Amino acid sequence: MKRIYKKSFIATALLIFFLGSCSKDILEEQPRSIYEPGYFKTENGVLGGLTAMYAHLRYIYGQAYYYNSCLTGTDEATYAQSADGNFKDMDLSGVGQLTAATSRADVLWGTAFTNINTASGIIENASEVENISDVLIAEARFFRAFDYFLLVQTFGGVPLDLGAGELKFNTSTSRTSVRNTVPEVYTKAIFPDLVTAVNDLPVDGRVTGGATKTLARLYLAKAYLTYGWWLENPNNIPTYPESGRTDSDGHDAQWYFQQAYDVATAAIDNPGPFMLQETYYDVNLASNDRNSEILLYADHTEDSELYNGGSLTYGSGAAPDNFAVWMMTWNYTNLKSALDAAWTQEASSVQREAAQAYGRPWTRMCPTIDVVENTFADKTTDSRYDGTFVTTFRANWPKAGLDAAFMYGANSMEIYPGDAVLTFLDEEPSGSIDYSNTQYNSGIGAGVLPGRPDFVISPQGISRFTYPGLWKLGTYRTDNGDGLGQPNAGSTRPFNIAKFSELYFVAAEAAVKGASGSRSARDLINVIRERAGKWRWDNNGNEEKIADYSADMASATPTTIDIDYVLAERSREFYGEGYRWFDLVRTQKWQELAASYTICGPELGNHTPETFTRTIEDYHYLRPIPQGQLDGMEMTEAEKDAYQNPGYQ
Numbered sequence: 001m002k003r004i005y006k007k008s009f010i011a012t013a014l015l016i017f018f019l020g021s022c023s024k025d026i027l028e029e030q031p032r033s034i035y036e037p038g039y040f041k042t043e044n045g046v047l048g049g050l051t052a053m054y055a056h057l058r059y060i061y062g063q064a065y066y067y068n069s070c071l072t073g074t075d076e077a078t079y080a081q082s083a084d085g086n087f088k089d090m091d092l093s094g095v096g097q098l099t100a101a102t103s104r105a106d107v108l109w110g111t112a113f114t115n116i117n118t119a120s121g122i123i124e125n126a127s128e129v130e131n132i133s134d135v136l137i138a139e140a141r142f143f144r145a146f147d148y149f150l151l152v153q154t155f156g157g158v159p160l161d162l163g164a165g166e167l168k169f170n171t172s173t174s175r176t177s178v179r180n181t182v183p184e185v186y187t188k189a190i191f192p193d194l195v196t197a198v199n200d201l202p203v204d205g206r207v208t209g210g211a212t213k214t215l216a217r218l219y220l221a222k223a224y225l226t227y228g229w230w231l232e233n234p235n236n237i238p239t240y241p242e243s244g245r246t247d248s249d250g251h252d253a254q255w256y257f258q259q260a261y262d263v264a265t266a267a268i269d270n271p272g273p274f275m276l277q278e279t280y281y282d283v284n285l286a287s288n289d290r291n292s293e294i295l296l297y298a299d300h301t302e303d304s305e306l307y308n309g310g311s312l313t314y315g316s317g318a319a320p321d322n323f324a325v326w327m328m329t330w331n332y333t334n335l336k337s338a339l340d341a342a343w344t345q346e347a348s349s350v351q352r353e354a355a356q357a358y359g360r361p362w363t364r365m366c367p368t369i370d371v372v373e374n375t376f377a378d379k380t381t382d383s384r385y386d387g388t389f390v391t392t393f394r395a396n397w398p399k400a401g402l403d404a405a406f407m408y409g410a411n412s413m414e415i416y417p418g419d420a421v422l423t424f425l426d427e428e429p430s431g432s433i434d435y436s437n438t439q440y441n442s443g444i445g446a447g448v449l450p451g452r453p454d455f456v457i458s459p460q461g462i463s464r465f466t467y468p469g470l471w472k473l474g475t476y477r478t479d480n481g482d483g484l485g486q487p488n489a490g491s492t493r494p495f496n497i498a499k500f501s502e503l504y505f506v507a508a509e510a511a512v513k514g515a516s517g518s519r520s521a522r523d524l525i526n527v528i529r530e531r532a533g534k535w536r537w538d539n540n541g542n543e544e545k546i547a548d549y550s551a552d553m554a555s556a557t558p559t560t561i562d563i564d565y566v567l568a569e570r571s572r573e574f575y576g577e578g579y580r581w582f583d584l585v586r587t588q589k590w591q592e593l594a595a596s597y598t599i600c601g602p603e604l605g606n607h608t609p610e611t612f613t614r615t616i617e618d619y620h621y622l623r624p625i626p627q628g629q630l631d632g633m634e635m636t637e638a639e640k641d642a643y644q645n646p647g648y649q
Helices: 037-041 043-059 064-071 085-091 106-128 134-155 182-200 213-232 253-269 280-284 324-328 369-375 502-512 521-532 550-555 563-574 580-587 590-594 627-631 637-643
Strands: 294-298 336-338 346-348 392-394 420-424 455-457 495-499 534-538 543-548 596-600 609-613
Touching (some): 043 106, 064 580, 106 627, 134 182, 182 213, 213 502, 521 563, 580 590
8 A cells, every 4th residue: 555654844753662682771762742942941951852763664664655665666676466456566677666655765764854854953953952961962963864864765855944944953843845966965954964973973873773983984975975976966867956967075086986995894894793693694793783793773673562663573664663675575484385295185284474584575676587597606716695594494393382293395305394395496407497396396486406305496596486584684582482483573673774894885986986995896895705705504405514614705896896895795795775775776786687587487487598688777776756745735736836846747
């Protein structure tokens, strides 16, 4: 169902809470409905407003429809078998239409401006609070810049005046609006706020998961990098509101690329409490959440519905639940095994479970064949494919109360709890797969290979119906006991927003664009690639694997790194985390890298690859201003057309 959000620019507190995972101070405040200036002139008001800022992250990150807008239509994802218009519209492949009424970037618009106004209220009034720390005001500045950075990348120039003057706290609903230009948003809001945040934020967060100097440096470096690309404009993509590609401070693109490099490498050299995890597997292992690599996350917990922000037993399918991973989870519960060798009595051998490999299936988004075969071509030395996807679905029927000691799988061979029922193969097999399902009914149209008890699907057989699941964002609970737990609840895991590893990519990309320093682009990328070559666990093999291919990974890196290689590495590292649309728009590579893709159809048992084409126009590099925003403004139709990004009027 389409949800249109009509938001005014008044700062309304949603639910004000934020949790930590250890003994450090946590944010815990009472909900408020309205903020007024006097409230921010008290210590409790400042703390309450800041707590709301951390809570607002849940209305963006983990929100599945916004997540879809960041991935569907890129070279990472397309729509899956059960997709509705929310997902087909974003794919730009002829099955829907992206308009002001259908774009799910509306989620960001409504949430971000509310938070920006709250931040302005703190920045404007907190100085009157006795003994207020600069750290607290710096947190507000960080989040104001954070939201403006998301907005300007998504929509182009956006308003700095919410009704009370530029960057001023507004206390009354504004029914008119004027959009600033992209350079104005960067130079008046984003850069000054982030520079102050870098200077004033502490090395160690004020609270668990709180904003830090390293986090601010990452976003300042990203903003410099993105603005440098915008100034350069290599493919002459239009901007809106119309503006010359000139910087009001007189700097050129190269200056900003150098700034991005310098800030990112300063953060690498002065990491504070942050560092890379030893293996890629550990970065996204659910039992290792909130680890030293994670700079910012939208938090959740299974300990309390209040602090989780949603039910612990069922999912609402709406924010603030974390339900993004459902979208890339296919209906694996249709998998069948047999209770007898003749296959006269079938049973569900893989039950829906609150476990990282499983969770709640919605089948709205899926990877393409190109992702599996090309992006993750190396599945032997590079651990990131294994640490990203679920490619082996294992029997768990005893957790559902079924007491069969074993069942029969492909070739009527016995399978036991924990054995593979279905495997997505890493490569095409030497022999042909029998997908006929005439003797052994997998229930999902999977195939059979001689001598294997598990059903199989090869990379060329990946379809909108069946595809590798997204392990890295998977469900995790510690309260399952011996059963299946609560797989229908929203994920109680934090949704990771910023990682220390991205600093290496930002610096490497800046180096590709001409920035100079002691580390080359290849040096920086190889830090990440060497880590990817270190294995301690075979995730889909479900067994220990102690292997170090770091030297092989480093030697395979090209001598000269170009932007295409950086983007490929970014996709391998951050696949499915919501980065991709921003990466392709920033570098103006969207048409080149995502104009076509290959996948099999949505029908049961369809394993015939088809190539689909997308129509990606230059105007698509900006999302439309949400229809709900236009409907709420007291302006003439002509003024609304002028307010809207070209191509969407």
